[in-house]
Amino acid sequence: MPKENKHSRGRRKEEKDKKRKREDSCDGDVVDGKRQKTPTSFEDPEVNFIGLDNAPQNEDASAPVTERPFYGMLEDEEQEYFRRADELLELNDFPTTEERDLFLENVFREAEGKELKIACSQSCSRLMERLILLSSTKQKKKLFGVFAGNFSHLCQHRFASHCVEGLFIGSAGVVTRELTGDEKLEEKRQEGDMGMDQGEENVENSSMESLFLATLDELEGQMTFLLTDRFASHTLRVLLVILSGRPLEKSSTSSLLQSKKKEKISVANVNSAPTEFALNKRAVPESFQFAVEKIISDTVATMDTSFIRVLATHPTGNPTLQLLLELELTNPTSKKGVNADQKTIISALLPDDIGEEGSSSAVFVNGLMYDQIGSRLLETICEHAPGKLFKQIYKSTFKERIAGLARNEISSYVVIKVLNRLSKEDLEDAVEQMGPQIQGLAERNRTVIIKTLFERSYARHSTKSVEKLVETVGSSYGSDPSTLLLKMACIEDVDALIRATSDASQPNEDVPAEEEGEEASKPKKKITKSQPLRPTPQQTHGSLLAQSLLNIPGGPSALIHDSLLSLPQPTLQAFALYTPTSHIIQAAFTPKSPPIFRRKLINTLLFSPDHPDALLTLALSPTGSHTLDALLPSTASINSLFTLTERIAVALTHHEATLRDSFTGRIVWKNWQLDLFKRRRGEWVNTIKQLAAAKYPSAKAAIETNVEEAVEEPAVSATKSKKNKKNGGVKGEVDAGPKKSAIQLARERHAAKKAGVGGVNAVKIGHKGTGVNSGKIGAKKSTDHPNGDVHPSRKVVIGL
Numbered sequence: 001m002p003k004e005n006k007h008s009r010g011r012r013k014e015e016k017d018k019k020r021k022r023e024d025s026c027d028g029d030v031v032d033g034k035r036q037k038t039p040t041s042f043e044d045p046e047v048n049f050i051g052l053d054n055a056p057q058n059e060d061a062s063a064p065v066t067e068r069p070f071y072g073m074l075e076d077e078e079q080e081y082f083r084r085a086d087e088l089l090e091l092n093d094f095p096t097t098e099e100r101d102l103f104l105e106n107v108f109r110e111a112e113g114k115e116l117k118i119a120c121s122q123s124c125s126r127l128m129e130r131l132i133l134l135s136s137t138k139q140k141k142k143l144f145g146v147f148a149g150n151f152s153h154l155c156q157h158r159f160a161s162h163c164v165e166g167l168f169i170g171s172a173g174v175v176t177r178e179l180t181g182d183e184k185l186e187e188k189r190q191e192g193d194m195g196m197d198q199g200e201e202n203v204e205n206s207s208m209e210s211l212f213l214a215t216l217d218e219l220e221g222q223m224t225f226l227l228t229d230r231f232a233s234h235t236l237r238v239l240l241v242i243l244s245g246r247p248l249e250k251s252s253t254s255s256l257l258q259s260k261k262k263e264k265i266s267v268a269n270v271n272s273a274p275t276e277f278a279l280n281k282r283a284v285p286e287s288f289q290f291a292v293e294k295i296i297s298d299t300v301a302t303m304d305t306s307f308i309r310v311l312a313t314h315p316t317g318n319p320t321l322q323l324l325l326e327l328e329l330t331n332p333t334s335k336k337g338v339n340a341d342q343k344t345i346i347s348a349l350l351p352d353d354i355g356e357e358g359s360s361s362a363v364f365v366n367g368l369m370y371d372q373i374g375s376r377l378l379e380t381i382c383e384h385a386p387g388k389l390f391k392q393i394y395k396s397t398f399k400e401r402i403a404g405l406a407r408n409e410i411s412s413y414v415v416i417k418v419l420n421r422l423s424k425e426d427l428e429d430a431v432e433q434m435g436p437q438i439q440g441l442a443e444r445n446r447t448v449i450i451k452t453l454f455e456r457s458y459a460r461h462s463t464k465s466v467e468k469l470v471e472t473v474g475s476s477y478g479s480d481p482s483t484l485l486l487k488m489a490c491i492e493d494v495d496a497l498i499r500a501t502s503d504a505s506q507p508n509e510d511v512p513a514e515e516e517g518e519e520a521s522k523p524k525k526k527i528t529k530s531q532p533l534r535p536t537p538q539q540t541h542g543s544l545l546a547q548s549l550l551n552i553p554g555g556p557s558a559l560i561h562d563s564l565l566s567l568p569q570p571t572l573q574a575f576a577l578y579t580p581t582s583h584i585i586q587a588a589f590t591p592k593s594p595p596i597f598r599r600k601l602i603n604t605l606l607f608s609p610d611h612p613d614a615l616l617t618l619a620l621s622p623t624g625s626h627t628l629d630a631l632l633p634s635t636a637s638i639n640s641l642f643t644l645t646e647r648i649a650v651a652l653t654h655h656e657a658t659l660r661d662s663f664t665g666r667i668v669w670k671n672w673q674l675d676l677f678k679r680r681r682g683e684w685v686n687t688i689k690q691l692a693a694a695k696y697p698s699a700k701a702a703i704e705t706n707v708e709e710a711v712e713e714p715a716v717s718a719t720k721s722k723k724n725k726k727n728g729g730v731k732g733e734v735d736a737g738p739k740k741s742a743i744q745l746a747r748e749r750h751a752a753k754k755a756g757v758g759g760v761n762a763v764k765i766g767h768k769g770t771g772v773n774s775g776k777i778g779a780k781k782s783t784d785h786p787n788g789d790v791h792p793s794r795k796v797v798i799g800l
Contacts, residue, residue, distance in 0.1 A: 068153050071116040079123060081110065086127035089134065092268040104134055108142075115146045116154075125159035129265040132166045137208075140171050144211040151218050155232040165238045166265070172242045174208040176282050209285050212243070216291055223299045228317045240323055243292050245284040296328050300343050308348045309364065313374045321345070322380045329384035346381070346389075355396045365397055369411045382417040390421060399426075403433040406449050407440065416452045424460040431457065431465040435472055442476040445490060445538040447545040454545075458552045470555040485563040486571075489542040489581050498570050500533045501577035535580045543580040547587040561597050564588060569608040576605065576618055576627045585627050589634035591696045595641055598634060602644055606651075615648065616655050625664045629671055636692035645688065649677050 074082070085107050094100040108131065111118055118124045132143065147154060147164065154160040216239075219226070226232040241248065300308070311317035325345045354361040368374035382390065398405065398418050405411040422430060431453060441450055450473065457465035477487045491497055549556040564572070564584075575581040585605075589598060606615045618624035631648065635641040652659065653674055659665030669675075677684040 068156070069150070071120055074114065074117050074121055074124065078114065079121070082107075082118060082124045082127050086124070086130060089127070089130045089267060100134070104131065104139075107131065108135075108139060115143065116150060116160075119147075119154060119160040119163040120157055122159055125163060126265055128163045129166045130267055132163065132170050133265065133267060135170070137174050140167060140174065141206065141208065141211060143167055144171075144215070148214065149218065151215055152222055152226075155219075155226065155235040156229050158231055161231040161235050162265075164235050168212075168235070168238050168242055169248060171208050171212070172248060172282065175212065175242075175284060175288075178207055178209065179283055179285065209287060213287060213291065215239075216243075216295075220298070223295060224302045227299070227311065227320050228314060230316060233316050233320050237320055237323055240292065240295070240320075240327065243284065243288040243295075244327055245282045245288070247280055247282070292327055293331065293333075296324055296345070297342065299324065300345055300348065303348075305348045305351065308345065312349065312368060312377045313371055315373055318373050318377060322377055325349075325377070326380055326384055329380075329386070346385070349377075349381075350389075353392075355392050362396060365393065369397075369405070369414060370408065372410055375410050375414055378414050379417045382414060382421070394418060394422070394426070399429075402430050403437050406434055407437060407446075409446070412446065412449050416449055419449075419452050419456050422456070424462055427456055427460055428462055428465050431462075431468060435468060438469070438472045439476040442473065442488075445541065447488070447541045451541075451545045451548045454548055454552060454556060458556075466552070467555060470559060474559060481562040482566040485546065485560065485567070485584070488546055489584070490536065490538045491581070494571055494574070497533065497578060498574045501574045533578065535578075539580040543583050546584045550584070550587045550590070551592065553592060557593065560584070560588070561593065565597070565600055565604070569604055569611050569614065572601075572605045573611065573614055573617065573624075577621050577624045579623050582623050582627060586630040589627075589630045591634065591637050595638055599641060599644065602631065602635070606648065615651050616658065619652065619655070619659060619665050619668045620662050622664050625668050628668055632672060632688065633692040633695045636688045637696045642685075642689075648672075649674060649684075653678060 085103075088103070089107075092100070094103065107127075111131075115128070118128045132140065135143070144167070147167070151164065154164050219236075219239075223236070226236050303311075308321070311321045314321075328345050349364065350361040352359045352361050354365065356362065365378065368378040382393065385393065398415070402415060402418070406415045419427065419430065434449075434453070438450060441447070450469075454466070454469055457469060474484070477484045486494060546560055549560050551557070567575070572585070576585045588601060606618075608614060615628075618628055628648075632645065635645040635648075649672060652668070652672060655665075656669075656674075659669050673684060673687060676687065
């Protein structure tokens with residue numbers, strides 16, 4: 001007979017007690033000592049990475065990596081204070097800048113000694129990022145001193161790594177200003193009477209260059225491990241970009257520095273738009289260039305070829321390897337062949353002749369071609385490789401297979417980088433091979449490579465390739481101009497687009513007044529009768545292709561011009577109100593387009609008799625208002641279209657009350673300077689023409705050339721008349737101008753008889769102008785003699 005289990009009802013309690021004891025022991029280990037590295041602490045479950053048994057490891061660097069220090073936790077009162085300070089800084093609702101600076105000083109004073117705790121705190125790390133964003137140069141230098149000795153651990157922390165990145169990016173401008181001497185003046189202006197100890201004073205008196213170099217010394221020997229760390233790899237990329245002087249806010253750089261999921265920490269009422277300094281290449285000290293070279297050489301020296309090739313397909317290590325390879329290939333010393341015997345990244349990736357079939361380099365490149373991660377490294381190689389190496393790669397890998405590689409959704413991006421470097425002859429051969437594939441690319445909406453072919457053919461002045469591409473693209477999208485642009489922009493249902501844009505563009509005045517008040521949100525929901533359309537990537541790519549064709553004169557732009565003019569007014573208006581297609585309308589109004597085309601398009605879009613409210617609809621739309629902004633310099637840059645500018649301005653002033661009640665309407669009113677138009681029309685004309693000339697200098701030069709030619713013609717004719725007079729004066733009457741028609745001679749005789757003088761110009765000589773020209777003609781200084789004699793240059797014209 002089985003025995004009774006008396007403790008069966010208490011098993012769960014015992015298991016819970018054991019589990020609680022294990023958790024308490026783990027917590028005690030963390031509090032008492034240092035948090036130990038678990039075997040899976042750095043492993044990402046989503047990363048399929050095979051470790052290497054022979055991967056080189058630095059014994060000196062392994063000790064601080066395996067154990068991370070625990071900096072403690074903030075107390076509840078401290079967390080509440082810093083959380084409240086973070087909210088105040090985010091709102092930035094301070095009366096003056098001085099009060100905000102005083103508040104920042106108080107927060108820094110409260111955070112003194114707790115900076116590492118705040119940076120590693122999940123709830124307070126955002127405060128540290130905002131403090132860095134608003135801090136002065138001395139406060140940044142003080143943070144460098146606090147973080148010194150802990151950078152390797154902070155870079156690997158989930159929250160503290162963002163603080164270190166913000167500190168590096170915010171201090172990059174200080175390094176450049178120190179080179180020019182502007183930073184010393186700013187530091188004198190920001191000096192305060194705060195007390196500080198000798199250590200803090202030494203840190204704040206140090207240059208930012210020396211602080212960056214000290215940080216590099218601290219990270220030396222750990223670069224290989226940081227390459228593949230989930231958080232430290234981002235910080236390492238930021239540091240490399242700053243040391244190399246590359247732009248910080250450029251699109252190609254931002255994708256390397258941070259992921260799309262990164263939270264953007266900002267402060268209200270603080271302009272976060274990228275400045276000219278952040279968009280352009282920065283001046284950096286020579287020590288930074290040497291530091292970059294040392295990082296590359298030390299990193300390559302600690303890794304063997306197999307490890308570098310594994311990094312090429314590693315999700316975390318690939319972006320950093322891309323940046324290191326780009327810095328190596330763009331280094332002037334490496335291009336000149338200096339230190340050619342030294343081991344480099346490119347020599348480790350491609351150790352032998354890639355032209356030999358079956359070689360290690362050829363196999364490696366073919367393997368990267370179709371890899372979603374490795375193809376990005378291959379793009380970097382094709383973009384920045386020396387000319388000799390690029391030609392070898394092109395002949396052995398791309399020349400015979402470029403049409404097939406262009407069809408693949410991964411390798412096509414590598415083909416785009418290759419097309420950007422081809423010569424005219426090679427580009428024409430590529431167009432010949434890819435011609436039969438263009439229709440298939442257009443059907444699958446793979447328009448990026450078609451756009452690249454057009455742009456490179458035009459840049460290489462290959463008229464033959466451009467004509468072939470125009471013919472192929474025209475047949476791929478159909479021969480009907482009214483549907484070509486719709487197919488290119490992936491607009492499948494035009495009626496749905498018209499309904500969606502018309503519903504979304506209805507003004508708020510249509511909402512009944514009874515529904516306003518407590519339930520103010522309900523009328524806003526009733527404004528849009530159907531769900532707004534969301535742009536798709538295919539529509540955006542098609543729009544970019546159309547914009548690229550509009551910028552190429554001749555057949556490509558004529559293809560889009562004919563399609564736009566064949567569209568009815570409702571479709572054009574829907575295009576102007578839909579975000580992807582609105583850029584096509586804006587690009588069509590550039591001075592590169594013929595004036596006749598622009599006039600027809602404006603008349604169809606804005607002044608159709610069947611749609612009298614089209615102009616107001618665009619002005620009240622957040623998207624359509626950009627079309628009106630593009631119209632202003634386009635029509636004002638040429639005299640033949642300026643009447644349309646005045647016509648649009650007059651039509652807008654008729655809806656002044658409606659425009660002033662709308663946010664976008666006020667923007668349109670301000671951009672068109674309609675207040676000046678209503679009060680001083682002449683000054684408005686000069687101002688608008690100056691703005692158009694500043695935006696389109698090429699159009700201004702064309703206008704000035706026409707004016708100069710018109711001014712020079714009378715002077716030339718007068719000079720000829722003087723010479724003819726010396727020769728007898730008879731020939732002057734014949735060469736004075738082109739042969740006049742009978743009606744022109746009759747008009748001159750009638751005017752001469754009416755004035756009683758023997759010439760039509762005598763009327764102009766003896767009388768003042770009327771209307772606008774009265775002041776100009778009357779104020780013009782006469783070239784005739786005071787006693788009544790006529791100037792010799794005018795005797796031929798008058799007939800004296």
